[in-house]
Amino acid sequence: MQKIDMKPWKYTIPVTVILLGTIVFTYILFSPIGLASTHNVVSIWFWPAVALLMIIVASCYYLAIKYWSVKYEYFLKK
Numbered sequence: 375m376q377k378i379d380m381k382p383w384k385y386t387i388p389v390t391v392i393l394l395g396t397i398v399f400t401y402i403l404f405s406p407i408g409l410a411s412t413h414n415v416v417s418i419w420f421w422p423a424v425a426l427l428m429i430i431v432a433s434c435y436y437l438a439i440k441y442w443s444v445k446y447e448y449f450l451k452k
Contacts, residue, residue: 392431402423
């Protein structure tokens with residue numbers, strides 16, 4: 375019988391950050407500031423909201439790679 379390496383994937387938390395960002399983007403896209411806007415195709419707040427979301431996701435991704443992944447591995451080794 376072959377043994378399987380059960381070491382946690384080091385990109386677990388960064389991928390979680392990206393997935394949560396896509397969930398928030400989907401909400402923004404189909405909200406009243408997105409495609410459900412009554413005045414235009416999208417509201418004037420759509421692109422600033424998307425830009426802010428991208429900045430937040432990029433910052434959290436960086437923090438996840440730099441700090442949280444190390445703490446996650448340490449927590450799993452306990």
